[in-house]
Amino acid sequence: xxxxxxxxxxxxxxxxxxxxxxxxVYLSLILVGLLFFGQSLAREKKIKNWVLANLRxxxxxxxxxxxxxxxxxxxxxxILFTIPQKWPLIGGNFTLDSLVYGAINGLVIGALYILxxxxxxxxxxxxxxxxxxxxxxxxxxMVTISLTFFPSIQKRARxxxxxxxxxxxxxxxxxxxxPIFIPLLVTxxxxxxxxxxxxxxxxxxxxxxxxAPGNLVSLILGAFFVFSGWILQLFNxxxxxxxxxxxxxxxxxxxxxxxxxxxxxITRYHLEEWKPMDxxxxxxxxxxxxxxxxxxxxxxxxxxxxxxxxxxxxPTLQTxxxxxxxxxxxxxIIKRHD
Amino acid sequence: xxxxxxxxxxxxxIVIFLGLFSLASPFFFTQARDIDNQAASxxxxxxxxxxxxxxxxxxxxxxxxxxxxMIAFLAVLTAINAGLRFLENAIPGPGGFxxxxxLIILSGYYFGxxxxxxxxxxxxxxxxxxxxxxxxxxxxxxxTAGWVGQSAILVTFLVNKFAWRGKPVEIILLSGFGxxxxxxxxAIMNLWFWPFLxxxxxxxxxxxxxxxxxxxxxxxxxxATSLVWDIMRAVGNILIISIMTASVLxxxxxxxxxxxxxxxxxxxx
Numbered sequence: 001x002x003x004x005x006x007x008x009x010x011x012x013x014x015x016x017x018x019x020x021x022x023x024x025v026y027l028s029l030i031l032v033g034l035l036f037f038g039q040s041l042a043r044e045k046k047i048k049n050w051v052l053a054n055l056r057x058x059x060x061x062x063x064x065x066x067x068x069x070x071x072x073x074x075x076x077x078x079i080l081f082t083i084p085q086k087w088p089l090i091g092g093n094f095t096l097d098s099l100v101y102g103a104i105n106g107l108v109i110g111a112l113y114i115l116x117x118x119x120x121x122x123x124x125x126x127x128x129x130x131x132x133x134x135x136x137x138x139x140x141x142m143v144t145i146s147l148t149f150f151p152s153i154q155k156r157a158r159x160x161x162x163x164x165x166x167x168x169x170x171x172x173x174x175x176x177x178x179p180i181f182i183p184l185l186v187t188x189x190x191x192x193x194x195x196x197x198x199x200x201x202x203x204x205x206x207x208x209x210x211x212a213p214g215n216l217v218s219l220i221l222g223a224f225f226v227f228s229g230w231i232l233q234l235f236n237x238x239x240x241x242x243x244x245x246x247x248x249x250x251x252x253x254x255x256x257x258x259x260x261x262x263x264x265x266i267t268r269y270h271l272e273e274w275k276p277m278d279x280x281x282x283x284x285x286x287x288x289x290x291x292x293x294x295x296x297x298x299x300x301x302x303x304x305x306x307x308x309x310x311x312x313x314x315p316t317l318q319t320x321x322x323x324x325x326x327x328x329x330x331x332x333i334i335k336r337h338d
Numbered sequence: 339x340x341x342x343x344x345x346x347x348x349x350x351x352i353v354i355f356l357g358l359f360s361l362a363s364p365f366f367f368t369q370a371r372d373i374d375n376q377a378a379s380x381x382x383x384x385x386x387x388x389x390x391x392x393x394x395x396x397x398x399x400x401x402x403x404x405x406x407x408m409i410a411f412l413a414v415l416t417a418i419n420a421g422l423r424f425l426e427n428a429i430p431g432p433g434g435f436x437x438x439x440x441l442i443i444l445s446g447y448y449f450g451x452x453x454x455x456x457x458x459x460x461x462x463x464x465x466x467x468x469x470x471x472x473x474x475x476x477x478x479x480x481x482t483a484g485w486v487g488q489s490a491i492l493v494t495f496l497v498n499k500f501a502w503r504g505k506p507v508e509i510i511l512l513s514g515f516g517x518x519x520x521x522x523x524x525a526i527m528n529l530w531f532w533p534f535l536x537x538x539x540x541x542x543x544x545x546x547x548x549x550x551x552x553x554x555x556x557x558x559x560x561x562a563t564s565l566v567w568d569i570m571r572a573v574g575n576i577l578i579i580s581i582m583t584a585s586v587l588x589x590x591x592x593x594x595x596x597x598x599x600x601x602x603x604x605x606x607x
């Protein structure tokens with residue numbers, strides 16, 4: 001099992017690359033890599049039709065995006081037909097260029113969706129709850145209790161449903177679900193009451209003292225700094241203005257969470273260990289990220305962009321772009337050699 | 339108004355401002371619609387800012403609300419509601435129909451805005467963990483579902499002001515509120531990737547267009563892609579709330595009394 005932090009780093013770097021390119025060839029290669037990787041994880045978890053379900057979503061997304069762009073956008077030289085100008089919003093030329101542009105948008109959204117689907121496959125529920133910061137341990141506790149209760153609630157719902165059906169409840173209308181939902185709610189809240197009592201007797205009964213409002217204020221300030229950095233970035237202000245705001249904002253948030261986390265007295269069982277494989281994957285992915293940032297700052301990065309405007313053309317390929325397309329495979333390759 | 343309430347109100351206002359402003363920014367800033375420049379990262383940046391907003395609300399709730407009783411209560415309510423998402427296929431209803439909103443609305447209505455927010459946001463988080471639905475769309479879903487529960491306090495205010503509790507108008511109001519959110523939820527959720535799906539040089543959401551023109555374009559886009567789906571959700575909410583409310587509120591009343599026990603004494607240091 002790969003460490004959850006390694007997965008997060010991988011997710012971040014692949015996401016950065018997906019959002020940096022609009023070249024359909026790179027996007028398609030990344031998608032193939034993600035589908036390939038996802039399929040191998042799905043096979044390990046004995047999940048059937050994973051690729052098919054994701055391909056279905058991808059195609060629907062491309063189709064939707066292509067159509068929407070084609071209908072609403074009238075830019076481009078390759079005119080397929082013309083919708084009368086007097087038709088509000090959609091009147092104008094229907095161009096092949098705008099269809100291609102829409103399809104690329106669909107590819108990007110599809111790639112992001114599949115990337116997160118791979119992460120959902122790769123991380124276990126336990127790893128996902130571990131990722132909740134220590135400063136939010138009451139929330140992590142709530143999520144853990146919810147996840148623990150979930151199967152028993154499902155089981156109880158099935159039992160009540162069966163009992164109702166034996167009594168002749170047809171279960172066809174919404175009103176037929178009332179005799180299932182109310183007993184389920186009552187018995188579950190009864191369990192919650194027992195749980196609250198046992199938590200109280202074990203000493204877990206007060207809202208945690210997080211030295212509010214100081215910490216809350218610094219979280220809010222941090223969010224405002226990040227927000228301001230983003231607004232400056234939107235308006236194309238120089239990076240030396242927006243970057244410090246991001247650094248201060250994220251730094252403030254991180255510092256607050258670490259300070260609060262230190263005050264939370266919790267015990268962690270089954271801690272994740274960093275194995276040589278995790279370190280190896282992290283090094284390779286971080287090298288990718290460093291290379292990417294260096295090339296961007298030094299303006300040595302070849303354009304990963306592609307635009308069908310004003311004329312349709314064949315997308316060009318660069319070695320560095322192709323190198324980044326191997327990214328999705330990195331954990332799979334290292335895991336196989338481990 | 340005491341200090342805790344004031345702090346809560348200030349937190350809510352800041353979060354609503356940051357969240358809504360981020361989502362609605364493409365209406366005002368042409369740069370957010372320029373896909374070659376900034377809009378490529380728009381959905382991710384908006385998700386990030388919304389995630390920060392969620393952290394702020396949850397952090398505030400932790401300090402003032404989440405004792406053992408509340409943790410147990412909310413965890414179980416969230417588990418039930420997350421389970422209802424799986425019943426979407428079992429309960430007869432058309433596409434878009436979702437049985438999860440009624441419990442979020444009733445929790446906010448009966449137990450207050452913060453609990454409503456937590457039930458909404460946590461339901462989406464827990465069901466995403468179970469179903470493998472974690473992605474950049476999740477913070478948006480969580481905060482919008484949170485707002486559904488939080489805003490139910492407006493119905494409480496009206497019902498208390500005009501002494502409608504226990505009268506048919508109470509259920510009518512709640513059903514109408516559920517119907518309204520059925521549409522609003524979809525309209526807000528579309529915002530986070532809206533500029534992305536149809537943007538580009540002088541395109542769907544024109545660079546030179548003003549806020550009003552872009553709003554018209556968004557409405558056209560929404561009508562074409564989501565309205566039918568959202569109407570189904572709205573109708574589903576109205577039906578479920580009108581059928582379930584009276585019984586669920588009775589259960590809530592019973593358990594509110596039972597959960598109101600107080601703990602005497604201080605923990606050992």
